[in-house]
Amino acid sequence: MTTTIVVAGKGGTGKTSISALLVQVLSKKGVVLAIDADPATNLNQALGVDPGSTVGRIREDMTRDIQAGTLSPSISKPDYLEGQIRAALVESKGFDLLSIGRPEGPGCYCAANNMLRMSVDKLGRGYRYVVIDSEAGMEHISRQTTRDVDVLVIVSDPTQRSIRTAADIKGLIGEMRTRVGQIALVINRSPDGLPPEIARAAEKYGFGSPLTIGQDPNLAGLEIKGRPTTELPADSPLRLGVADLVARLGL
Amino acid sequence: MDFHVDIGPQYEGETIRKDDMYVEFGGPSVKNKFELVTLKSPGEVEHEKVDVIGPDIKDMREGSSQSLAIMVDIAGETLEKDMEPVIERRIHMYANYIEGVYHMNQRNDIWIRLSKESFNKGFNSLVEFGEILIFLFTSELSAIEKIAVTLITDKKKIEELLPQAMKVYQARDERLKGLREEDVDVFYGCILCQSFAPTHCCVITPERTANCGAISWFDGRAAYKLDPEGPIFEVQKGELIDPVKGEYSAVNQEVAARSLGQYDRMYLHSAFEHPHTSCGCFQAVLFYIPEVDGFGIVHRDYQGFTVIGQTFSRIAGATSGGKQIDGACGMALELIRSPKFFQADGGMHRVVWMPQEIKERYKDAIPADLYDKIATEKDVKDVAELGQFLDRVGHPWLKGEVSLP
Numbered sequence: 159m160t161t162t163i164v165v166a167g168k169g170g171t172g173k174t175s176i177s178a179l180l181v182q183v184l185s186k187k188g189v190v191l192a193i194d195a196d197p198a199t200n201l202n203q204a205l206g207v208d209p210g211s212t213v214g215r216i217r218e219d220m221t222r223d224i225q226a227g228t229l230s231p232s233i234s235k236p237d238y239l240e241g242q243i244r245a246a247l248v249e250s251k252g253f254d255l256l257s258i259g260r261p262e263g264p265g266c267y268c269a270a271n272n273m274l275r276m277s278v279d280k281l282g283r284g285y286r287y288v289v290i291d292s293e294a295g296m297e298h299i300s301r302q303t304t305r306d307v308d309v310l311v312i313v314s315d316p317t318q319r320s321i322r323t324a325a326d327i328k329g330l331i332g333e334m335r336t337r338v339g340q341i342a343l344v345i346n347r348s349p350d351g352l353p354p355e356i357a358r359a360a361e362k363y364g365f366g367s368p369l370t371i372g373q374d375p376n377l378a379g380l381e382i383k384g385r386p387t388t389e390l391p392a393d394s395p396l397r398l399g400v401a402d403l404v405a406r407l408g409l
Numbered sequence: 410m411d412f413h414v415d416i417g418p419q420y421e422g423e424t425i426r427k428d429d430m431y432v433e434f435g436g437p438s439v440k441n442k443f444e445l446v447t448l449k450s451p452g453e454v455e456h457e458k459v460d461v462i463g464p465d466i467k468d469m470r471e472g473s474s475q476s477l478a479i480m481v482d483i484a485g486e487t488l489e490k491d492m493e494p495v496i497e498r499r500i501h502m503y504a505n506y507i508e509g510v511y512h513m514n515q516r517n518d519i520w521i522r523l524s525k526e527s528f529n530k531g532f533n534s535l536v537e538f539g540e541i542l543i544f545l546f547t548s549e550l551s552a553i554e555k556i557a558v559t560l561i562t563d564k565k566k567i568e569e570l571l572p573q574a575m576k577v578y579q580a581r582d583e584r585l586k587g588l589r590e591e592d593v594d595v596f597y598g599c600i601l602c603q604s605f606a607p608t609h610c611c612v613i614t615p616e617r618t619a620n621c622g623a624i625s626w627f628d629g630r631a632a633y634k635l636d637p638e639g640p641i642f643e644v645q646k647g648e649l650i651d652p653v654k655g656e657y658s659a660v661n662q663e664v665a666a667r668s669l670g671q672y673d674r675m676y677l678h679s680a681f682e683h684p685h686t687s688c689g690c691f692q693a694v695l696f697y698i699p700e701v702d703g704f705g706i707v708h709r710d711y712q713g714f715t716v717i718g719q720t721f722s723r724i725a726g727a728t729s730g731g732k733q734i735d736g737a738c739g740m741a742l743e744l745i746r747s748p749k750f751f752q753a754d755g756g757m758h759r760v761v762w763m764p765q766e767i768k769e770r771y772k773d774a775i776p777a778d779l780y781d782k783i784a785t786e787k788d789v790k791d792v793a794e795l796g797q798f799l800d801r802v803g804h805p806w807l808k809g810e811v812s813l814p
Contacts, residue, residue: 238514244520249426269624272640
């Protein structure tokens, strides 16, 4: 049984840091497939591993080979893509990382995306957990996977604008072909607990009681040195917050 | 047969992560690797013989990546040369049946991993791997009367043999390129584009790649097998109504059902009357030029104006949306290589204009006597110039030298 967790939210809310820590915690319980589905961030850096190749590059290469007519006619593209995706995996202790990379250029990618979706879904079935660091529009979720999402973690900072984005993300679920189980709202980087205005907004948009995480004083130092988020000390607020989240979600 | 590990289809989806792997053969970091099935005469095959050339698993460093060639020789009265690739693909299937073994890709791209767990159970020799392959091949394919397996891990030896294997793969590809509609029992259909073109159903045959260029008949077959409920499905042929236009009774029925009754006839190989519908993502468009009674082809990457004064986007806009449009067809560029390329209308001999880039890229697919008679943007700017050009070079279609089939 695979549990699929999607972490989404406005850029700059700490979504990728939370994803990385989730991967780290969960990889002690079972093998995790981490999917970096936000081309604007670098989940690999937060996890302290190589970036590997990307699904986008595989798609571009295949499309180029199709244009040039250099793909062997007897090797089926679904089989070919499956092999390429395996080769793009960054294998690490307790988790593997797959980067989705940039979105498509002009042209048609329906068929390529459909075949990729089958391969990524098949790949995910071999893991206990799949953690997807998703960009706010969650386009990759609908394009690159058809799996049902067990937990959607929406990360926001304590601003009205960011929580509005969180509400938009929640609204997107209806438009996707995936079913979503639990939804958890995380208010990150909130210096003094949960401000009442934010609590009211969360309620207005139909979220349950959000999990609040304070400013993490250790994060900036790691970022400056370019060290992975997973090196945060054990008593770091962000790490404690993610542990709390895992417990709360019953993962 | 007694083996150290369990065997069965239940292990097929199993993956071996780097952490859990004892050793891997091939894969992205190894150059010398391939697998090959060869049909031989019974006298050349010593039944059930397994040879290992080079170091065996037990002599390999844990966690290392190794070279490997898997050579399977078979003999059997009813076996034919054409079956080699199909039987070779079974190596993938059977290797994945083995507990703790995972096999990816094919030919000179193979990638095999063995788990620590299975190694520790005593599966520490390629001889056993060969024996299991022989056991599965002979129990599942009764046509195989004799079989021998050679497993080579000696890098030098593989390097020596690889060019021969590559030649075999190339020859097979050439044969496959020659696969005709007549040779297969079933076509494939794709409705991935119906979100944009609700009445569009792509019909994919060995001689008609999907309009987007991404799905060949072989891909259709593989995708259907992977996901039978998905957007790519089998299309029966039914009765062949018109072999020249490419009209099949069951294809018509499928198209009627998939286009929600919009169209009930489809010609696979004509641009007129009931042409194939066009989605929105075709690689190129074939368009009729009435002034010269010939066709132009333009592809998506072509930036300028075509000979009829319109850009690709403009022509594509009028062609797309899942409609049957007389004289306009979205198409895969690879269709240029098809022997049935708009055959009912005169095929390549009726093409009078295409971008220089496409002309060069598909030079080998254009009849040599025709090559210089097809105009490009370098030769002509508009239809009037095109007419003069065609007169000057003596294009066979305009001279009336081409007879329709």
